[in-house]
Amino acid sequence: MRKFIKIIVQIAVLCVFNELGQLIVNTFNLVLPGSIMGLILLWLCLYTKLIKVEWIETGAGFLLMYLTLFFIPTTIGVIEYPELLSAPGLYLMAAVIVSTMVTIAIAGIVSKWLEKKEVHREESQ
């Protein structure tokens, strides 16, 4: 029971950050999900020790364990778009497949090169 209350209270803290992020995004007219702004704010608060990890870890851990559940209702909205199985829809999926493979190759090659440089620089220091 105490754990249950702890989870609820900690989720409430996360909600506050989410709303705060939303507020900032709206105020400055940013094209950025409010939740991402909330994530950045919380990370900064944790880093500067304004917020203790113990104040959010149980709630965050709980939400992250069930993260995929929270976007299922929106995903089901796909039944309203049967066009995904039409020719342009299939082309869209093909473009995503090719683009993903290109991205993995480029990101892998570039980061391997960057990593060598960074490790090399550290060793020479």
Added chain:
Amino acid sequence: MLVAVISLVGTVLLFLAMMTLHKKYPTPFLLPVLTTTFIICILLVMFNIPYASYMEGADWISKLLGPAIVGLAFPLYNQRALIFRYKVTIISGLVVAMIAGLVSVFAFLKLGNASETYILTAIPKSITTPVAMEISGSLGGISPMTVVLVMVAGFTGAFSAPLIFKICRIDSAISRGLSVGAASHGVGISKLVDYGEQEVSIGSLSMGISAVIGAFLCPLFVNLFM
């Protein structure tokens, strides 16, 4: 009212059952998000329930998405030592990955004369689903369709990564984790388990940071090129 309650409770219970099933048979095809979505879609069609009536109840579940994304700050904070150790590689590598993903998908879709809405829908495809969905919505794309494309990107990574690693000689834990985490998020990372623990932590770290980078770069890209 009854449909709303059943939608809400039914979705949660079905998801929990599917989680247990996936734990027993851990293959990407049985990911709870896939099985749950698939079963509910079939039920809605079978019983002729409009999506709007389903959402009356189920939309309450979506309300936890925002706080859950905020909660990602927790694992990203825990991994700060790893981030600072490889900061140049991770940050520049992820920016390159994001740009490569944006430019390539944009080029292919332009080439195929895809509609503007489709392009906006596909732009966030390499970002982890909850964030991709929000970005798609704020850009003017079709969020549920974006979720399907994100899944496609995830499965592409999970299945093609071993071959790409071999061809391009991507052989370090950092480059493997970073490339798959940045292009194929959670579904791709589940494949990295075959390589090792360091690949997985770099992968999840990359997924989290690219969600933040992508949230800034996607709207910027759209502003510049569309």
